[in-house]
Each structure stands twice: as structure tokens, then as C-alpha cells.
Amino acid sequence: MSLARTVCLLLFLFLTACGQDAPWNKAQAQGGAQFVTGSIGEPSNLIPILASDSSSSDISGLVYNGLVRYDKNLKLEGDLAQSWEVSPDGLQITFHLRRGVKWHDGHDFTSRDVLYTYRVTVDPKTPTAYAEDFKQVQSAQAPDSYTFRVTYAKPFAPALASWGMPILPAHLLEGKDITKSPLSRNPVGTGPYIFKEWIPGQRVILEANPKYWEGAPHLSRYVYRIIPDNSTMYMELKAGGVDMMGLSPVQYQRQTTGKEFLARFNKYRYPASAYTYLGYNLRLPMFQDVRVRRAITCAINKEEIIQGVLLGMGQIAHGPYKPGTWAYKPKVDNDPAYDPVNAKALLQEAGYRMGAGGILEKDGKPLSFTIMTNQGNDQRLKCAQIIQMRLKKVGIDVKIRVMEWASFLTNFIDKGKFEVVLMGWTISQDPDLYDVWHSSKTGPKELNFIHYLNPELDRLIVEGRGTFDMAKRRDCYYQIQEILAKDQPYTFLYVPDALPVVTSRIKGIEPAPAGIMHNFIKWYVD
Amino acid sequence: MANYLIKRILMLVPLLLGITLITFTVIHLAPGEPVEMATAMSPKASAATRARLREFYGLDKPLHVQYGMWLSNLSRLDFGRSFAPDNRPVLDKIKERIPITISLNVIALILEFGLALPIGIMAAVHRDTLLDRAISVFVFVGFAVPTFWLALLCMYLFGVKLAWLPISGIHSLGSDQWSFFWRTADLARHLVLPISIATFGSLAGLSRYMRSTMIEVLSQDYITTARAKGVRERVIIYRHALKNALLPVITLLGFSLPALIGGSVIFETIFSIPGMGQLFYQGVMARDYPLVMGILVIGACLTLIGNLLADLCYAVADPRIRHGRG
Numbered sequence: 073m074s075l076a077r078t079v080c081l082l083l084f085l086f087l088t089a090c091g092q093d094a095p096w097n098k099a100q101a102q103g104g105a106q107f108v109t110g111s112i113g114e115p116s117n118l119i120p121i122l123a124s125d126s127s128s129s130d131i132s133g134l135v136y137n138g139l140v141r142y143d144k145n146l147k148l149e150g151d152l153a154q155s156w157e158v159s160p161d162g163l164q165i166t167f168h169l170r171r172g173v174k175w176h177d178g179h180d181f182t183s184r185d186v187l188y189t190y191r192v193t194v195d196p197k198t199p200t201a202y203a204e205d206f207k208q209v210q211s212a213q214a215p216d217s218y219t220f221r222v223t224y225a226k227p228f229a230p231a232l233a234s235w236g237m238p239i240l241p242a243h244l245l246e247g248k249d250i251t252k253s254p255l256s257r258n259p260v261g262t263g264p265y266i267f268k269e270w271i272p273g274q275r276v277i278l279e280a281n282p283k284y285w286e287g288a289p290h291l292s293r294y295v296y297r298i299i300p301d302n303s304t305m306y307m308e309l310k311a312g313g314v315d316m317m318g319l320s321p322v323q324y325q326r327q328t329t330g331k332e333f334l335a336r337f338n339k340y341r342y343p344a345s346a347y348t349y350l351g352y353n354l355r356l357p358m359f360q361d362v363r364v365r366r367a368i369t370c371a372i373n374k375e376e377i378i379q380g381v382l383l384g385m386g387q388i389a390h391g392p393y394k395p396g397t398w399a400y401k402p403k404v405d406n407d408p409a410y411d412p413v414n415a416k417a418l419l420q421e422a423g424y425r426m427g428a429g430g431i432l433e434k435d436g437k438p439l440s441f442t443i444m445t446n447q448g449n450d451q452r453l454k455c456a457q458i459i460q461m462r463l464k465k466v467g468i469d470v471k472i473r474v475m476e477w478a479s480f481l482t483n484f485i486d487k488g489k490f491e492v493v494l495m496g497w498t499i500s501q502d503p504d505l506y507d508v509w510h511s512s513k514t515g516p517k518e519l520n521f522i523h524y525l526n527p528e529l530d531r532l533i534v535e536g537r538g539t540f541d542m543a544k545r546r547d548c549y550y551q552i553q554e555i556l557a558k559d560q561p562y563t564f565l566y567v568p569d570a571l572p573v574v575t576s577r578i579k580g581i582e583p584a585p586a587g588i589m590h591n592f593i594k595w596y597v598d
Numbered sequence: 599m600a601n602y603l604i605k606r607i608l609m610l611v612p613l614l615l616g617i618t619l620i621t622f623t624v625i626h627l628a629p630g631e632p633v634e635m636a637t638a639m640s641p642k643a644s645a646a647t648r649a650r651l652r653e654f655y656g657l658d659k660p661l662h663v664q665y666g667m668w669l670s671n672l673s674r675l676d677f678g679r680s681f682a683p684d685n686r687p688v689l690d691k692i693k694e695r696i697p698i699t700i701s702l703n704v705i706a707l708i709l710e711f712g713l714a715l716p717i718g719i720m721a722a723v724h725r726d727t728l729l730d731r732a733i734s735v736f737v738f739v740g741f742a743v744p745t746f747w748l749a750l751l752c753m754y755l756f757g758v759k760l761a762w763l764p765i766s767g768i769h770s771l772g773s774d775q776w777s778f779f780w781r782t783a784d785l786a787r788h789l790v791l792p793i794s795i796a797t798f799g800s801l802a803g804l805s806r807y808m809r810s811t812m813i814e815v816l817s818q819d820y821i822t823t824a825r826a827k828g829v830r831e832r833v834i835i836y837r838h839a840l841k842n843a844l845l846p847v848i849t850l851l852g853f854s855l856p857a858l859i860g861g862s863v864i865f866e867t868i869f870s871i872p873g874m875g876q877l878f879y880q881g882v883m884a885r886d887y888p889l890v891m892g893i894l895v896i897g898a899c900l901t902l903i904g905n906l907l908a909d910l911c912y913a914v915a916d917p918r919i920r921h922g923r924g
Binding site: 094199479 | 648654684694750757761764766769770783784866867885
């Protein structure tokens with residue numbers, strides 16, 4: 073065993089040799105105005121139109137600007153556009169661009185960049201997933217260096233928000249193949265942070281832009297560490313290796329409560345822009361009866377799911393909007409409350425009778441279905457199990473099937489071969505519901521895969537996206553929420569909370585409806 | 599011997615072709631396509647977008663055409679470009695991840711053989727004593743304890759509580775400005791936990807194997823003869839028995855060659871090590887065909903070479919085999 077002894081001795085020597093004067097000890101003591109955040113995933117491509125993952129947009133969001141952006145109250149405000157006008161008929165938007173903005177390499181930002189970004193996005197050769205909103209544009213012009221004008225064939229309310237798309241530097245990209253551009257790993261933007269370095273699989277480093285038009289960010293360096301495991305990230309947080317991360321409900325409730333922890337860290341909590349739902353395949357006769365769908369919703373105790381799965385870190389969802397946003401209707405009259413007795417009555421009315429084994433039957437067929445969900449999401453699985461238990465109590469037999477994401481989509485969702493799915497949507501800032509709910513979106517690979525067809529809903533969706541009048545839009549979306557609550561094509565389950573934690577070294581954080589990142593450039597260290 | 603070698607090398611070509619054909623078919627049989635994975639459930643992607651992306655990646659062509667194209671590129675050592683949104687050459691992606699994976703695996707392999715062989719010998723020599731049992735328990739604990747759990751416990755103890763070792767990653771922030779000595783020391787510090795845990799977990803197989811071959815050899819007649827002649831026990835064990843007991847280990851070493859470029863996903867994920875395991879896993883999940891095929895081809899080559907080398911070494915080490923084949 074002398075070998076093992078030697079190894080141990082070497083290790084010990086090594087550890088003690090690295091005493092106080094080792095550079096890592098100094099580096100840790102410094103800290104300074106460096107901000108380290110952890111991410112599960114690695115960015116894929118830093119040319120924003122070519123990437124659709126959240127890691128890429130975390131970085132792009134600090135390196136680039138759009139023409140418009142959402143402020144802390146989720147209202148659109150000018151970003152690279154100082155102001156804009158919508159023509160009275162709602163068909164034309166004229167943006168007046170901010171003057172004196174420079175790209176990180178020193179070039180002037182002008183309307184040419186905006187025009188290029190629009191053109192390259194709609195170019196059929198560009199492999200982007202973001203062309204749809206821009207395809208509604210009939211024509212785009214840049215009358216002078218600081219004016220940009222777009223014309224639409226019909227009024228299109230989400231259009232304005234679509235110009236939040238990060239603007240790309242025309243002088244570096246025009247006439248080149250964007251898919252092979254070095255900018256995808258070495259971006260040049262106009263934003264508050266300048267790209268410095270990307271070490272694949274490890275981290276991306278950004279540095280404050282001293283000439284940023286809103287003023288230089290206080291935190292001089294932004295480090296985006298890739299830590300694929302949530303538990304490891306939590307250890308890094310406690311050891312001081314990262315300054316910010318998103319907590320899971322268990323971590324928030326059970327592992328980050330001590331006095332010592334709360335002195336070192338600030339926890340935040342606000343609704344995330346996402347909801348989880350149970351979606352019924354409306355091609356199946358079983359689910360075409362609205363009474364069955366309403367009965368299922370009545371039988372599910374959403375509050376219990378939130379307590380059990382999210383440890384209370386979330387709120388009940390009644391519809392596709394986030395509580396507190398302008399399109400969200402606070403009190404939805406048609407929403408079925410938790411009421412197992414009513415659930416049984418509704419099923420009775422729909423013709424179901426109690427059969428052998430405590431399972432309801434109609435025409436000799438038991439009321440039984442499978443809830444499918446994707447692998448790797450523990451919350452959804454737990455949620456399905458709680459629903460299974462509740463539905464059993466009213467006489468519905470539920471099986472659960474968990475599948476790998478790719479085969480789940482290809483073999484079941486796309487082919488319409490499912491009964492009930494448990495899935496989630498992110499809630500976009502603009503309340504337009506066309507892609508998920510309009511009856512024209514029921515084709516293969518389209519998002520209305522539950523096949524919900526409702527002409528009244530279609531009319532309201534089209535009306536809502538066809539006007540810039542906020543009061544009118546809100547009215548449409550309020551009516552839509554009532555219809556969805558009455559019809560229950562989905563059982564909307566919950567909106568989880570986002571649970572970020574930031575080291576208390578960082579000051580100046582202002583939680584708002586938009587979360588905490590909205591004033592990141594104003595964060596500072598004492 | 600030379601004839602044998604040439605025959606073996608020629609055999610590798612059809613074998614490799616067969617492997618690529620099968621893996622290519624299997625990966626394309628898996629449901630879902632790269633384009634779909636990138637645009638699934640995205641309200642911003644239309645059918646036209648998808649068609650455009652499929653054309654961009656050449657997925658609109660029939661499968662055999664795709665395979666032919668891939669093969670002809672491969673013959674020019676071009677592994678193609680990744681289907682991930684970064685669209686980088688596959689070889690670049692592999693190149694930046696292979697050094698850390700190989701270094702980790704080589705060190706772990708040396709430690710594994712360096713520790714497991716003596717442990718196995720010791721257990722065999724002291725067969726059925728308390729020491730033997732203690733060793734068995736020790737190596738089986740290492741085998742049975744889930745790596746991720748042990749890793750988290752060690753991270754908490756050495757990283758958070760005692761703050762002796764870094765928790766994850768392979769370099770400290772800002773280490774690029776340090777001198778070469780400190781950079782190396784920093785890397786070594788980062789590797790202590792992963793390598794110790796990897797080695798601990800892999801001791802069982804090899805040491806048990808060593809133990810059983812050693813016991814078998816020790817019961818041979820020539821060992822009894824040596825003992826009868828009054829040869830010292832040390833000499834018997836290390837000169838007479840060990841040489842013969844090590845023969846099968848050569849084969850095991852040959853099998854370890856392809857494992858040098860493979861990484862464990864769980865392991866790399868826990869320690870945030872940007873290695874091959876993660877790359878391959880992400881490639882499979884995103885149906886990044888060129889990347890998956892690239893890694894598989896390299897792995898297949900190494901497996902075949904490893905087998906060949908093991909056979910050759912065996913022939914060199916064991917005169918019976920060498921002379922048997924003439």
C-alpha cells in the first residue's frame with residue numbers, strides 16, 4: 073500500500089502548499105464589481121436570430137438592443153428608437169432612432185442596421201425561427217439615417233413588440249453568409265456590455281461598455297458560468313462561486329432559510345412567465361363533451377398541486393395570462409372551482425354511471441385515459457400523480473406515461489395520438505393568442521395540437537391583434553378568458569413563481585412585474 | 599506475424615463501414631429531427647421555416663443519399679458541421695472537449711490500475727482473512743454508492759464547509775492571468791474531487807478480477823513446486839504468479855482505450871466539466887446527427903484499434919500465443 077500512502081502524502085503536501093499566498097485565495101477576497109451568474113445551459117449562438125435558447129438570449133440581451141423593449145412594468149418603451157408613431161389607420165409605424173449610439177467597434181448605429189436586420193431575418197436563406205412576425209411587413213424603408221418606417225398590410229398589434237428583436241451590425245454582416253459569421257461566437261452589439269471571451273463549456277465573459285448611451289453599467293464584469301447541475305450550482309452559490317441563481321421551490325423553502333444564509337443572500341419571488349396545463353385531445357369523442365372537461369377541472373384541487381409540487385411557490389392559473397399583467401382578468405366568472413360533488417354530478421349528466429371497480433362507464437366503456445408528459449420534468453410528473461389520485465376519487469381511471477421529449481413530440485403530439493397531455497407554455501409579453509388558439513393553427517406541428525375550434529374565439533383573437541387600442545384589446549382578451557374558462561379545452565393548472573437569489577453584496581435591485589433583471593445596469597456593489 | 603497484422607488491419611475497414619452504416623440508420627430511426635428539436639413548440643416557426651431549415655441541413659434528401667454524402671465527406675476527414683444553432687465544424691467541437699476528457703480518463707485509469715492491482719493481489723494473497731473481507735467491502739461500497747450522491751457530499755464537505763477545494767469547473771475565474779505554475783496547480787485542485795471519486799467508483803471491477811486470476815494462478819502446480827523448492831513467498835507472488843496473472847489484464851487495458859474519449863454524463867454534469875460525455879448527450883438529445891456520428895466513428899476506431907493492440911500485446915507477452923500462430 074506504499075503507493076496509496078505516497079499519493080495521500082503528495083495530496084496533503086499539495087493542499088498545504090497552496091496556503092494563503094495562492095492566487096485563488098486572493099481572487100476570492102477581491103470579488104469587486106464582478107458579477108457571476110450560473111446557468112444550466114450553454115448559449116448556442118450569439119447572433120440572436122439564429123438561436124432560440126434562453127442562455128443565448130441571456131447574453132444577447134446584454135450585448136444588443138432592440139428598437140423597443142419592455143420596461144419594468146411590462147409596458148413598451150423606446151430602446152434604440154427614441155420614439156415612434158403609428159399612423160391613424162394602424163398600418164404604418166415610423167421609428168425615430170436614437171442618435172450618437174455606437175457599435176462596440178466604434179461604428180455609428182443607423183437605420184441601415186435596422187433595415188439589414190429586417191432583411192436578413194426574412195431572407196429565405198437565413199435559418200431563423202423568427203421570420204414570422206416580420207413577414208407581416210409589406211414594406212420597410214429607411215428615409216434617412218435616423219428614421220425607419222414599416223408598413224403592414226393589415227393592422228397588427230404584436231408588430232410593435234416584434235421590433236424588440238436585437239438589431240444586428242450591418243457593417244459587419246451585410247453581403248456575408250450569416251450562418252458562417254464569426255459574430256456567432258464573438259458578437260458586436262450596441263448594448264451595455266461588450267463581449268470579451270467565451271470558453272466553451274465553461275463560461276462567457278462580458279465587460280461593461282463605458283460609452284453606453286444610458287451610462288456605463290456599475291458592475292464592470294459579467295461572468296456567465298455554465299453549471300449544468302442545479303445542486304452543484306447551489307453549492308457554488310454557498311461557497312461564493314456564483315452571485316445569482318434561480319432556486320427550486322425546495323431550495324427556496326427548506327435550504328435557504330437560516331439566519332446566516334439570509335444575511336449573505338437576498339431571495340426574490342414573483343410569478344414566472346409560464347403556466348402548466350392539462351390539455352385534452354378534442355378529436356376524441358370522450359373529450360368533446362364540455363361537461364366531461366369541466367368535471368375533470370372540478371375534480372382537480374389546483375391549490376393542493378401548488379402546495380404539493382411547488383411547496384406553495386406559485387398561483388392558480390385560470391387562463392393563458394400571467395396574474396397582474398394588463399390582459400389578465402382577475403375574476404373569471406365561468407371558471408369552475410374545486411368541487412368534487414359537482415364533478416360527479418356533471419359526469420352523471422353526461423351519461424356516465426358507476427361501473428365495476430369504482431370506475432365510471434358509458435355505453436359499456438370505462439372513463440379511462442392516459443396523461444402523457446415529457447421526461448426530465450419532475451414537477452410535471454408529481455403533478456400528474458396528484459391529478460391521478462383526485463380523478464380516481466370521482467371515478468375516473470388515469471394512467472401516466474412519461475416520455476423522452478423528441479419522441480413525445482414526434483410520435484404523439486404531432487400525430488394527434490394522445491388523450492391528455494400535461495405540459496407548459498411560456499407566456500409571451502404580448503397577449504396575442506393566435507398561434508396556440510386560432511382554429512387555423514391545428515395542422516401538423518402547429519401549436520393548437522389539441523384541435524380546439526371555436527369561431528367566436530377566432531373572431532376575438534383576430535380583433536385583438538388587429539387594433540392598437542389598448543382598451544379594445546383588453547376587452548377582447550377578457551372575453552377570451554371567459555370563453556376558455558367556460559369551455560375548458562385546457563385545465564389551466566398553475567403559474568409557478570420565479571425564485572432568484574442574489575448575494576447581498578449586490579445592491580440596487582428593484583423587483584417589479586418584469587422581474588429583477590430590468591435594471592441590471594444600475595446594480596452596484598458597496 | 600506480419601501477414602496476421604495486415605489481415606487484421608484490412609478487416610477493420612469493412613467492420614468500420616458496417617458500424618457507421620448501422621449507427622447512421624439507428625440515429626435516423628430515432629423519432630424527431632434536429633430541425634424539429636430546434637423549432638418544436640415555438641410559435642415563431644412556420645412550416646416554411648421548417649422546410650427552409652431542413653433544406654439548409656440537407657435533411658430533405660433521401661436517407662441513402664445523406665449517408666453517401668456523409669461517407670464521402672468522411673473519407674476526406676471532413677466530419678461536417680454541427681446541426682446545433684452554432685453550426686460549427688464537428689471536429690472543432692470535439693477538439694475543444696477531448697483534451698480534458700482524455701487527461702481526466704488517463705489519470706483516473708493510471709490510478710485505477712495502480713490501486714486496483716495491488717488491492718486485488720493483497721486480497722488474493724490474504725484470501726478469506728479479515729483483510730480480504732474489508733477490501734471487498736471497501737471496493738463494493740465504491741461500486742454501489744451512486745457517484746452523484748457521493749460527489750455532492752464531498753463537494754459540500756471539501757468545497758463549502760472546509761473550503762479546501764473548488765466545487766466545480768476546471769479553472770478558477772481569472773486564472774488565465776496567473777503564471778504557468780499556479781494555473782497547473784489550479785487545474786490540479788479542480789481535478790482532485792472528480793478523479794478521486796471516479797477512481798473510487800471503478801476499483802471494484804478490476805480489483806475483483808485481479809483477485810480471482812491471482813487466486814487461480816496461486817493454486818497452479820508450478821507455484822506449489824516453487825514453494826516446495828523453498829522460494830521466498832515474496833518472489834513467488836511477484837515474480838512467478840503475478841506475471842501470469844497479469845496476462846488477462848492486458849486485454850482489459852485494450853478495452854479501456856475507447857473509454858478514454860468517452861465521458862460519463864452524470865459525472866461531467868455534476869462537476870461542470872466540459873467533456874465528451876456532455877457533448878455526446880446533448881448531441882443525441884438535439885438529434886445533432888453529424889456530431890453524434892463523428893463521436894461514434896472516433897469511438898469505433900479507438901475500440902477497433904484497442905482490440906488490435908490488445909491482441910498484439912498479448913502475442914508479445916505470451917509465447918504460447920505467438921508460437922501457436924507461427
